[in-house]
Amino acid sequence: MTGATGQLGRLAVDSLLDRGIAPTDLVALVRDPAKAADLTDKGVDVRVGDYEDPASLDRALAGVDRLLLVSGSEFGRRAVQHQNVIDAAVRAGVEFVAYTSITRADSSPLQLAVEHKATEEALAASGLPHTLLRNGWYLENYTAQIPVQLEHGAVLGAAGDGRISAATRADFADAAAAVITGEGHAGQTYELAGDTAFTLDEYAAELTSVAKTPVSYRDLTVEDYTSALVQAGVPEPFAAVLADSDHGIKQGALHAESGDLSRILGRPTTTPAQAIRAAIA
Incomplete structure (x- = not known):
């Protein structure tokens, strides 16, 4: 398990232990x-494995049979970092x-998808x-902003009436745990998405209903939304992404x-209303 102290990784660790x-x-x-x-206190074998340090990855992956590679968070560095992990996995004889x-990822227009596509290609080339696990958007991308959304009575974005098939990090973490511990998944590509798609206008309406506070969706141009994110403290390059x-x-x-x-989970995914509540x- 890489990125075990990250938001998704830690949930996946919990799910594995629960299993x-x-x-x-x-x-x-x-x-x-x-x-x-x-995690150390629970008896988990915690090892230093830095995506930027191949030697540390060689030590960390020694004896590992199955690897859950959680994508890194450093936009612009991830393709190189993931390649380091893949190369170390080959050297270590990782089986899956x-x-x-x-x-x-192979056809997405998103800037965020570029490094994922490169990683998918690197895995294919590795022979591993x-x-x-093509994760969709996290519901937490929106629910984490609820205090600000309620304070200003607005959800900002540039998504128009586009629909978002989001689920919670816990949903995606549980699916990852199911796949890494299961059989028959090698060679599969899973498009992991929430069962209940929504627009940001619908999200704002649901938030209004649950919080009993009026919230509306303000659809901006890409340029204006970038500026709003920068004004909110997001670094400009990432705001543009x-x-x-x-x-x-x-x-x-x-x-x-x-x-x-939902098929991998064996249950419905978390709905936007449940996540908001x-x-x-």
Whole structure:
């Protein structure tokens, strides 16, 4: 498990432990072991595995049979970082890799998809048996902003009436845990998406209903949305990427109806209303 102290990685660790995986059979790769003290206390084998340090990856992957490669968060560096992990996995004799990608990475217009596509190609070239977990948007991308949305009575974006097939990080983490511990997944590409697609206007209406506070969706141009994000403190290069993602949503880039996620989970995915209620609670 790479990125074991990240938002998705930690949930995947929890899901694996909940599934009965013995802590001593789970290797958690982290950059800073101090952030994984609770995992060490549980008996998880915590190892330093830095995406930028191939030698550390060689040490961390020694004896590993199955690898969940959680995509990195450093936009612009991820393709190189992921290649380092893949190369180390080959050297270590890893038998199976599951990688957290993005919706239709091979054809997506999103800037965010470029490095995912490169990683998918690197996995194919490596010869490693692998599964592509093409995660859709996280509901937390919106629910984490609820305090600000309620304060200003607005959800900002540039997504128009594009539909978003989002689910919670916990949903995606549970699916990753199911695949990495299951059989018959090698060679599969799963388009993982929430069952309940929504527009941002519908999200704002649901938030209004749950919070009993009027909230509306303000659809901006890509340029104006980028400026709004920068004014909110988002670094300009990443603000441009987020605004580009909204433009992609408008084109349908994050709408999928495969049903793969709920099938793997064996249950419906978390709805926007459920996620909003949980966030407010």
